[in-house]
Amino acid sequence: MTIAAGIDVGSGAIKVSIYETGPDGAETRHALVAERIRRRDPTVVTRESWELALKHAGMVAGDVAYVATTGDGENVPWATGHFYGMTTHARGALHLDPTARAVLDVGSLHARAMKMDPRSKVLKYRMTSQCASGTGQFVENIARYLGVPAEDVGARSLQATEPEMVSSICAVLAETDVINMVSRGIDTNDILKGIHMSMSLRFAKLLRSVGADGVVLITGGQSRDVGLLATLREALAKKAKNLQVEVRNHEQGIYAGAIGAALWGAWRHDYLARKEAS
Amino acid sequence: MSDPASALIDRCEAIVNDLDHTSVADWKRQSDGTERKAVGFLPVYVPREVIHAAGFLPVGVVGGGDALEIIRGDAYFQSYICHLPRSIIEMGLGGKLDALDGMIFPSTCDVIRNLSGMWQLLFPDKWAWYLDVPQNLSPRLGGRFYAHDLQLMAKELEGLGGLEVTPERLRGSIEVYDVHRGITEDVFALRREAPEKVPTWELYMLIRAGLILPVEDHSELMVEYLESASKRTAKRRDNPRVIVAGAFCEQPPMGLIRTLERAGCYIVEDDFSLGQRWLREPLRITDEDEPFGALAKAFLEHSAQGATRFHPDGEPKGEELVRQVRECEAEGVILASPSFCDPSLLDRPMITAALDREGIPWTGFKYAENTGQFQGIREQAGTFSDSIRLWSEAS
Amino acid sequence: MRTVIGIDLGSTTTKAVIRDEDGRTVGRGITNSRSNYDVACAVARTEAMNQARMRLLADAIGEDDELAGRAEPLARSLDRAFRHEQHNAQLDELRKQCEVAADSGRAAERTDLGSVLDTIFDQLKVDAERMFAPLAESRSDFFRDMAGSGYQAKAEQIADPETLPFDLLLGLYDQAILKVENAPGDLSLEALGAASLKRMLSKRGDSDRVREPLSAALRRAMAQDIEVMCEVGTGYGRVRLPFPKEQIRSEILCHGLGAHMMFPGTRTVLDIGGQDTKAIQVDDQGIVTSFQMNDRCAAGCGRYLGYIADEMNLGLHELGPLAMEGTKEVRINSTCTVFAGAELRDRLSLGEKREDILLGLHRAIVLRAMSLVARSGGIDNQFTWTGGVARNPAAVQALKMLVRENYGDEIEINIDPSSIYTGALGAAEFATRLAGEA
Amino acid sequence: MKDRSMELQKELISGHYDRLSRANDEGKPVVYTFVPGNLTELMLSFDALPVLPEINALQSGMRKKSGGFITAAEKAGHSEDVCSYVKCDLGMMEQGNIGPTGKALPKPDLLLLSYTGCFTFMKWFELLREKYDCPVAMLHVPYQSRGEITDDMREYVVKQLREEVIPKLEQVSGKKYDEDRLKELLGRSAQAEDDLVWVLESAKHKPSPIDGYFGGVYYIGPLFTAFRGTPEAVEYYRTLRSEVEQRIADGLGPITPEGELKDERYRIVVEGTPNWTHFREFWKMFADERAVAVASTYTKVGGLYDTGFRHDPTRPLESLAEYCLGCYTNLSLPARISLIEKYVNEYEAGGFLINSVKSCNSFSAGQLLILREIEKRTGVPGAFIESDLVDPRYFSPANIKNRLESYFQMIEQRRSGRPKSIANAGLEASP
Numbered sequence A: 001m002t003i004a005a006g007i008d009v010g011s012g013a014i015k016v017s018i019y020e021t022g023p024d025g026a027e028t029r030h031a032l033v034a035e036r037i038r039r040r041d042p043t044v045v046t047r048e049s050w051e052l053a054l055k056h057a058g059m060v061a062g063d064v065a066y067v068a069t070t071g072d073g074e075n076v077p078w079a080t081g082h083f084y085g086m087t088t089h090a091r092g093a094l095h096l097d098p099t100a101r102a103v104l105d106v107g108s109l110h111a112r113a114m115k116m117d118p119r120s121k122v123l124k125y126r127m128t129s130q131c132a133s134g135t136g137q138f139v140e141n142i143a144r145y146l147g148v149p150a151e152d153v154g155a156r157s158l159q160a161t162e163p164e165m166v167s168s169i170c171a172v173l174a175e176t177d178v179i180n181m182v183s184r185g186i187d188t189n190d191i192l193k194g195i196h197m198s199m200s201l202r203f204a205k206l207l208r209s210v211g212a213d214g215v216v217l218i219t220g221g222q223s224r225d226v227g228l229l230a231t232l233r234e235a236l237a238k239k240a241k242n243l244q245v246e247v248r249n250h251e252q253g254i255y256a257g258a259i260g261a262a263l264w265g266a267w268r269h270d271y272l273a274r275k276e277a278s
Numbered sequence B: 001m002s003d004p005a006s007a008l009i010d011r012c013e014a015i016v017n018d019l020d021h022t023s024v025a026d027w028k029r030q031s032d033g034t035e036r037k038a039v040g041f042l043p044v045y046v047p048r049e050v051i052h053a054a055g056f057l058p059v060g061v062v063g064g065g066d067a068l069e070i071i072r073g074d075a076y077f078q079s080y081i082c083h084l085p086r087s088i089i090e091m092g093l094g095g096k097l098d099a100l101d102g103m104i105f106p107s108t109c110d111v112i113r114n115l116s117g118m119w120q121l122l123f124p125d126k127w128a129w130y131l132d133v134p135q136n137l138s139p140r141l142g143g144r145f146y147a148h149d150l151q152l153m154a155k156e157l158e159g160l161g162g163l164e165v166t167p168e169r170l171r172g173s174i175e176v177y178d179v180h181r182g183i184t185e186d187v188f189a190l191r192r193e194a195p196e197k198v199p200t201w202e203l204y205m206l207i208r209a210g211l212i213l214p215v216e217d218h219s220e221l222m223v224e225y226l227e228s229a230s231k232r233t234a235k236r237r238d239n240p241r242v243i244v245a246g247a248f249c250e251q252p253p254m255g256l257i258r259t260l261e262r263a264g265c266y267i268v269e270d271d272f273s274l275g276q277r278w279l280r281e282p283l284r285i286t287d288e289d290e291p292f293g294a295l296a297k298a299f300l301e302h303s304a305q306g307a308t309r310f311h312p313d314g315e316p317k318g319e320e321l322v323r324q325v326r327e328c329e330a331e332g333v334i335l336a337s338p339s340f341c342d343p344s345l346l347d348r349p350m351i352t353a354a355l356d357r358e359g360i361p362w363t364g365f366k367y368a369e370n371t372g373q374f375q376g377i378r379e380q381a382g383t384f385s386d387s388i389r390l391w392s393e394a395s
Numbered sequence C: 001m002r003t004v005i006g007i008d009l010g011s012t013t014t015k016a017v018i019r020d021e022d023g024r025t026v027g028r029g030i031t032n033s034r035s036n037y038d039v040a041c042a043v044a045r046t047e048a049m050n051q052a053r054m055r056l057l058a059d060a061i062g063e064d065d066e067l068a069g070r071a072e073p074l075a076r077s078l079d080r081a082f083r084h085e086q087h088n089a090q091l092d093e094l095r096k097q098c099e100v101a102a103d104s105g106r107a108a109e110r111t112d113l114g115s116v117l118d119t120i121f122d123q124l125k126v127d128a129e130r131m132f133a134p135l136a137e138s139r140s141d142f143f144r145d146m147a148g149s150g151y152q153a154k155a156e157q158i159a160d161p162e163t164l165p166f167d168l169l170l171g172l173y174d175q176a177i178l179k180v181e182n183a184p185g186d187l188s189l190e191a192l193g194a195a196s197l198k199r200m201l202s203k204r205g206d207s208d209r210v211r212e213p214l215s216a217a218l219r220r221a222m223a224q225d226i227e228v229m230c231e232v233g234t235g236y237g238r239v240r241l242p243f244p245k246e247q248i249r250s251e252i253l254c255h256g257l258g259a260h261m262m263f264p265g266t267r268t269v270l271d272i273g274g275q276d277t278k279a280i281q282v283d284d285q286g287i288v289t290s291f292q293m294n295d296r297c298a299a300g301c302g303r304y305l306g307y308i309a310d311e312m313n314l315g316l317h318e319l320g321p322l323a324m325e326g327t328k329e330v331r332i333n334s335t336c337t338v339f340a341g342a343e344l345r346d347r348l349s350l351g352e353k354r355e356d357i358l359l360g361l362h363r364a365i366v367l368r369a370m371s372l373v374a375r376s377g378g379i380d381n382q383f384t385w386t387g388g389v390a391r392n393p394a395a396v397q398a399l400k401m402l403v404r405e406n407y408g409d410e411i412e413i414n415i416d417p418s419s420i421y422t423g424a425l426g427a428a429e430f431a432t433r434l435a436g437e438a
Numbered sequence D: 001m002k003d004r005s006m007e008l009q010k011e012l013i014s015g016h017y018d019r020l021s022r023a024n025d026e027g028k029p030v031v032y033t034f035v036p037g038n039l040t041e042l043m044l045s046f047d048a049l050p051v052l053p054e055i056n057a058l059q060s061g062m063r064k065k066s067g068g069f070i071t072a073a074e075k076a077g078h079s080e081d082v083c084s085y086v087k088c089d090l091g092m093m094e095q096g097n098i099g100p101t102g103k104a105l106p107k108p109d110l111l112l113l114s115y116t117g118c119f120t121f122m123k124w125f126e127l128l129r130e131k132y133d134c135p136v137a138m139l140h141v142p143y144q145s146r147g148e149i150t151d152d153m154r155e156y157v158v159k160q161l162r163e164e165v166i167p168k169l170e171q172v173s174g175k176k177y178d179e180d181r182l183k184e185l186l187g188r189s190a191q192a193e194d195d196l197v198w199v200l201e202s203a204k205h206k207p208s209p210i211d212g213y214f215g216g217v218y219y220i221g222p223l224f225t226a227f228r229g230t231p232e233a234v235e236y237y238r239t240l241r242s243e244v245e246q247r248i249a250d251g252l253g254p255i256t257p258e259g260e261l262k263d264e265r266y267r268i269v270v271e272g273t274p275n276w277t278h279f280r281e282f283w284k285m286f287a288d289e290r291a292v293a294v295a296s297t298y299t300k301v302g303g304l305y306d307t308g309f310r311h312d313p314t315r316p317l318e319s320l321a322e323y324c325l326g327c328y329t330n331l332s333l334p335a336r337i338s339l340i341e342k343y344v345n346e347y348e349a350g351g352f353l354i355n356s357v358k359s360c361n362s363f364s365a366g367q368l369l370i371l372r373e374i375e376k377r378t379g380v381p382g383a384f385i386e387s388d389l390v391d392p393r394y395f396s397p398a399n400i401k402n403r404l405e406s407y408f409q410m411i412e413q414r415r416s417g418r419p420k421s422i423a424n425a426g427l428e429a430s431p
Ligand SMILES: Nc1ncnc2c1ncn2[C@@H]1O[C@H](COP(=O)(O)OP(=O)(O)O)[C@@H](O)[C@H]1O
Pocket: A009, A010, A011, A012, A013, A014, A015, A034, A035, A036, A071, A106, A107, A108, A109, A110, A136, A137, A140, A150, A219, A220, A221, A222, A254
């Protein structure tokens, strides 16, 4: 029995998970917490989220054998060890969907694709470089500008009839594109879907370049966005016919990094204990 | 207890970070009031032996790094050209290269090639020389042309007030550099054997200082470092061993090298200083050898396989890197290229193909000498090291 | 009054300048372009018209014997009351739209939102009293900024993670502000003049004495005709203006000419706007001799500062002053707008002070602009800085320093407080010339 | 109605692609090489068929296929930062090597690397060699860094021709080197070159009967590619010349995509490679303002003839060497500037435009200094725009139009000098 926690310090939100693993490979969840940072001090949000997770799990810090950080969490003072984002997202994705063989993590300021083997070993990965129009923050900004609540974005995108793509690679210029669309009277749903489509094109490119095959799980903050899911499926069907991919999402996709960190933490704890013993 | 090696590196750091090249100006001033001369050269490779033989101080100019604010340099280069030339222009216009009496532009790529012409226009009073290194690698064709080109350059240096580059003098200089080559390789060997004793950022500083210091002084410095670093007792960590390749011209900022190390990688071989290690073996010149020809021959036969040199028919590109991986017992390769660097970036698919054929893990990214955000690179290098570490143990 | 109008439809703000026959600027208007372009133009134009009419009003007040000697303070006070009325009119509209939003979608399930909105807006009205009091601190030009920061601050106080999510309240605002910006209602002096007068008088002890003469002056001012003889448009969105081709001028020419008009000795012009930066060289007649502009990448432009201000929950106009409190410059290399926020957080987490980071950010922006200037041919005496970012004191400080470091102390640097209107001013001058030919 | 020369050119090109599509089957030796420093006469003297990957790339760009090819190459690991010609070519191969006319392109038997004026050529053929596993003949053409062709340089190139290039051509063609045949071809080259120079220089007339940049692209085609030394090329240039003579006699301006350009208003010298994906759109931006490109440097990349060089049958290999050494991109930056300065003065240009393409360091590195120097030396205002060769993502019509518009308005404003006519400038242009 090993209890481990994963803390994923992101640029948009802090995610915490507490898991227990058994010798038989059972993985039991005790807590999942996600808290947007929104201009607060990330270290404060991290501590609060951590305490909230302990509360949900009904535990105290001493109960957790290994606290693993990921994302930007290298400096969390009470952590035992750190794993990097792609390692943990792959692990977390596998936990959420054991059939997943590739992961598309769309966070607030980045997007990345990983191809992994059945044990979540990352075989290949690609990240979006420099420019940021294909990320969560961008969608969030645009949604705010359009006055659409974040959780409605997906549903509204699905209702679009004549989507119009944004062309700019830069998030700022893309914003201008959107402003122009509004002024031309383009329907909000169509704009949202247009954004999803251009994001999806980039994501399809990422997935293709890592050679994704089989089930692809979307993780990260955008994983619940059904509109994105739909356009990504369309994009892959069109642009990557030869890939046999099936894109899925998961209710808990946003926690994938935190879950993966906890599971790797538990593994590492047991590994070090074994090493100690021998 | 202070670590003499660290103190030495501090000295190197001070020399490297002194963008005004005061140490060069100091070297030029003789006690009898006369002046010696110094000649700068750009990456990747220039035979410093010739400059040395003319009695000049060869000074490698690789850009201002992240400490230099670029204002005028950007006025000469579009955003899609690598960072190196703008930084060099900035230094030139800002008077930071005033200590140099001339500048040599080797035929590394079109950017440096065109920079040679820009230099003539911007600094009409300074000597500027374009050194066309041969791309036809047959000794009778490229070799002859190159030896002749070097002779021309030596004549120019003479005209600039240098000593006549006689065969004897040039042989002497080649010997001095042979010694330097030997010690350089020893330092790299120590890092290969015990990367915990020779952190790459230290080695990097040490070698960078060699672009500025007189070769004799630098050899001494390296010997000292070698002695003291080999006595270190640092504990080896469970980090994967990697090779960094592709960063042979524009240099990454120090923060980037440190980031790679912090993300859990032992760098056991790199090509940051490819130009200084271009000729891989001592020339071991004899009194019978015609020294210009010997330099040309060494260039054709024993130089590093850089992206800036034509890769002749025969062994596919990347095989040399694969060999290096084996020799260094490296577990992976990090391909780091300057943004917009055609030579480095166009090579990459051929190199990764070779690595893939051998099942050697690799990862790649781009940088600029003034990259300020290392987050993405840290993630990437960290994941790379995670995947090597976790999976070599887990499987 | 016979006038001409210059309109600068910028990427972030839309500016209008009205000049009279003697070439005097009689009115200026500004609004954010972040809405329908036509509306933006109409708003800026109305605003400029309001000012022109205010000027007529001031004249009318001055003509009145009873009010003589007090004309200026009276006009100022009436102007303030008018702005207050405008603000309140928009607040009312915003409140109405928030209520509409609260009755739709997910929010409709809640019954408590109405009273929450009441609380927020009542407080915003109270705040307005303070904002428009005499001697009040500087405030933003934009309703979106003023109302937005107020609303968010109030919403944050009221919100509770368990029972009343902040996101929900923010969502209402987001939906409402868009509607208000696109249909701001009638904010002209014609519409609000009477109410403004009333507001002004309600605060005065001498209201009985001045009421009649002021009303009369207002009536007289309103009765005057303001004839627009010609309009010229420029700026990023100029092609969308419904003008014939000859009434559209490139923003390069307009900025060059506008700068020349503000400072006739100008030889080099730098314009940093919302999404682009231009470096322009002009001759002694304001004729452009060469120029450079950056495009494709919005790094280092005004929007960058906008992102930073958003990130720090500050108004744009507060950013510069805060940076000026910094004592050491943190070195920032990337000016990518999108990653600005991340970089900021990065630095904060490394323990840097936010004033110091801001100081570094401002330098980074100006540095970028300086290389563009260098590209266009460097700086010749005199150097004039135009565009919105020139309103930011920290940017001004950084610019002065860099100019001195690179071009010496002899360069005279011109920065006009109304520099943001330079393009519109240039356009207005083109309009004058066109009108003169007709 | 199309000009006869246009038809001739179409026939020439499609005929060549037809021959190429059969080459592998018919056992004809196929040699890939580059436009600058291409040794067409030498190749033809061995009956080898030249393939010019740059031309394929630019044709793909004009036919709007390059975007897909580039994506394919980037997918295969190429960076977005590097030359898009290379990526377009590799992407095309990746997708079956179907050439611009829809016919398959043959595999190379030899990659003749005329390493002239561009570093990327070397990488390009290294990459192609990996795919095709065929030999590379490296012809290192030294850079004219000191603004002149020295004897050493010429000798080095001639020696490489003799000892590296010719033996490899003999090997792949199974034929012996035949100098008489080469001389015959070179003689015809010189003839065509005379006519080309005449046509390009006709732009000195006012109004100019031709467009020396956009139109120039069509004029240089046959001579810069696979046809130098052929009778067809001679005929093409004869015809072209007589057509232009007629235009001058009739006082006509150049033909543009919008029809004939009347009342030329701006005479511009252009430096830099055109953008191919939006070629017509770009040209139209000029034509709409009634701007004519009177001279350009791009039309000199495959050979600089207007400063006097001709292929010379009496010195076959020497003149080939000089040809290679003299291509525009092999000139030092100061020499490039002097050439442009000369064009601005001789063609009486009122403006000077640099189209800086992201792909090409050989062209682009240093162009901002060129801009300054030309402005300084000639007093003519310059404009600088940025685009790319065949990567459609890097052509932003709105931005470029905005700049050009501002630029032409500026020339107009400066030309008139008096404020009053500034206001007039726009009026005159509106319909
Ligand atoms: N329940 C939620 N809690 C927090 N953020 C959420 C939630 N649902 C969606 N999000 C979105 O996810 C983003 C964070 O995504 P994430 O993948 O965690 O990115 P990062 O790791 O960069 O912080 C937030 O900016 C927000 O837009």
